[in-house]
Each structure stands twice: as C-alpha cells, then as structure tokens.
Amino acid sequence: MASSDLHGGSAPAPDRLVGSDRVLAVLSALAKRPEGATLDELAQAVDSPKSTVHRALASLRRANFAAQLGRGVYVVGDEFLRLALENQSARPEGRAVEPVLSRLSERFGETAHYAVLDGDEVVYRAKVDPASGSVRLTSVVGGRNPAYRTAVGKLLLSTSCGSVDELAAVVGTGPWERRTANTIGTLDALWSELQLTRERGWAVDDQENELGVNCLAVPGHFGPGGAMSGAVSVSALAFRTPLAALVQSVDEIRSIVDARPTGPQ
Structure with a gap:
C-alpha cells in the first residue's frame, strides 16, 4: 500500500527506498541496462513511483553518473564509468x-x-x-x-x-x-x-x-x-x-x- 511520504516523525516502511538508497537503487538498475532504460522501466525495476525515480535520476545527472539520450532513454554516465574503471585499474x-x-x-x-x-x-x-x-x-x-x-x-x-x-x-x-x-x-x-x-x-x-x-x-x-x-x-x-x-x-x-x-x- 504505497502512499506519499509522511511527515511528522513516522518512519518509512522497512522495504521502501528513500533518499540515498533510492538513488543507489536507480543507479544499480541503470547499470544493468547498458542499452539504456526509460523512466517507466526504471520505476518498475526499483518498485517506486516515476516521480521519485525522476528525482533520483536528476541527482545522478547532476553528478554525471547518468545521462539522458534521445526519446527519454537514460544510460550510465561517463563520469561513473571513468571512476569505476580508474578504481579497478588502480x-x-x-x-x-x-x-x-x-x-x-x-x-x-x-x-x-x-x-x-x-x-x-x-x-x-x-x-x-x-x-x-x-x-x-x-x-x-x-x-x-x-x-x-x-x-x-x-x-x-x-x-x-x-x-x-x-x-x-x-x-x-x-x-x-x-x-x-x-x-x-x-x-x-x-x-x-x-x-x-x-x-x-x-x-x-x-x-x-x-x-x-x-x-x-x-x-x-x-x-x-x-x-x-x-x-x-x-x-x-x-x-x-x-x-x-x-x-x-x-x-x-x-x-x-x-x-x-x-x-x-
């Protein structure tokens, strides 16, 4: 029974992705789709509303960890790939x-x-x-x-x-x-x-x-x-x-x- 985020101190359900966890989940889902993924596909992959996934993608794009191709398709960004390859080789x-x-x-x-x-x-x-x-x-x-x-x-x-x-x-x-x-x-x-x-x-x-x-x-x-x-x-x-x-x-x-x-x- 998903609902909008509650205010006033109520803790989120244990299985809900919030904040940085949501951003990392979207990044992980994106990394598993080298051909790219749409907002709908990512929302389904992480079981979250499209609006929250869109916010996560915005955070990733600001860090150049995700990029948007034509027709609303998202891919892992070059900066993320650079850091991963640099870390692996070093x-x-x-x-x-x-x-x-x-x-x-x-x-x-x-x-x-x-x-x-x-x-x-x-x-x-x-x-x-x-x-x-x-x-x-x-x-x-x-x-x-x-x-x-x-x-x-x-x-x-x-x-x-x-x-x-x-x-x-x-x-x-x-x-x-x-x-x-x-x-x-x-x-x-x-x-x-x-x-x-x-x-x-x-x-x-x-x-x-x-x-x-x-x-x-x-x-x-x-x-x-x-x-x-x-x-x-x-x-x-x-x-x-x-x-x-x-x-x-x-x-x-x-x-x-x-x-x-x-x-x-």
Whole structure:
C-alpha cells in the first residue's frame, strides 16, 4: 500500500527506498541496462513511483553518473564509468592479477579468471580471454555465480568455512539447483568436496556450472603481505582442454600464480 511520504516523525516502511538508497537503487538498475532504460522501466525495476525515480535520476545527472539520450532513454554516465574503471585499474590486486591471468591464458589458450567470495556467490574481478579461438566464455567482470557450483567458489568456501555448520550459514542447507548432471546439489556432498579441496589445495568445476566448460582454481595471494585475497582459475572448453589436462597441469598453474611480481603493499 504505497502512499506519499509522511511527515511528522513516522518512519518509512522497512522495504521502501528513500533518499540515498533510492538513488543507489536507480543507479544499480541503470547499470544493468547498458542499452539504456526509460523512466517507466526504471520505476518498475526499483518498485517506486516515476516521480521519485525522476528525482533520483536528476541527482545522478547532476553528478554525471547518468545521462539522458534521445526519446527519454537514460544510460550510465561517463563520469561513473571513468571512476569505476580508474578504481579497478588502480587497485593493488588488480595490477598484480592482470599479468598472471595473461600468462595463464597465453599458456593454456583458455580464459583465466580472478574472483572473490561475496556471501554465497563469487564475483569475477578480472578476466583475460585467449588471443585466438572463435569460441569464448560469456563471463564478464563484475558478473556473479553461485559459489557451490564453481571452482573458484569451492576453493574460497573451503578456506573460509571450517565446519559444515559454518558452510550452511553461508550457502544454506540446500538442495540447490542442479544446472547439469554433474552439479553438486546437497550440503553433505558439497562439504565432502570442500574437504577434498582443502586437502589438495585446488578446486575443480567438472562442467557443473555450464555444460562444456570445466575449470580448475587455485588460491590467489594478492593481498597485503601476500595474503590470500581470492581465487585464480583457468576456465576451459572441455572439447579443447579436458579437465584431466588441467589437473595434470595444476603444479604449473600454481607456479604461474605464485611467481607473480610483488605488487604494492
């Protein structure tokens, strides 16, 4: 039962977007629509009246975080993109990660990723595709996947969850969606996989997130003083680089990741 803002001290409903939260929600919705979005589409996306979304857009446009194209279509502004790209490229881990991913991609002719854990999902912070090859992976920097069905996710969960109860607190108790016949769908099966991952120091995705794509992940020590900050993976098309070939090369993969030049601390 949405109504106009009340005055006189009544708190807004917990699920209503107000003030800066509304502006950030509109910016987030806009960022998910690189082709642009109309006022109607944005109002529907953030479940707010068009008048309030229009005010949020006005604030974003004043900061050059949003821009209006012809026919009432809005897009993310150049200033926001500049700040985001500048921040990403200037991060110490980013400067250290990119050369590593480039070497892995060149060596194996496949895609290399760097990812971190965010709750029960992984977020891809960096990606390097092979220079050649007509078939590429659809992953994108900033993209997310459920941790339970990715190699980087299982590697990171194995280091952050010391018990099955801790694991359940992060990913839930399941069962989870099985994207393929190989996808782990239960908490017990995932915990067993994480124990094995912890013992050997690397994780695999045997076509669990996407048919035809397998992956091997190792720790990425790009934090201050060489602390583990995320996971690095080689994600390969199964017909081109079978999982067994990645497993046979795990020592080489780890040596490439660990031999990175020391970045700013």
